[in-house]
Amino acid sequence: MGMKSNFELAIVENVKRIRNQHKKYQPYIAMVLEVTDGYIGQIESVRSASMYSFDQLNKIAQEFNCSPKDFMPAESVQE
Secondary structure (H helix, E strand, O other): OOOOOHHHHHHHHHHHHHHHOOOHHHHHHHHOOOOOOOHHHHHHOOOOOOOOOOHHHHHHHHHHHOOOOHHOOOOOOOO
């Protein structure tokens, strides 16, 4: 175990995509969430079970002026 589900990976990829569209890097997200850069690195790593909480996704959405739904896959995800 210890790895993310495909659903969680899709969420992480959507956060990364939107973050990149705003030309922001991991340290910026860490500052917004008041966590370490390393923690964001763990979340973005496929080998780590670390994951954003719903509250963290909401904070990121506020920062990028979007909906937390924008981080969710458009369709269900097969495992």
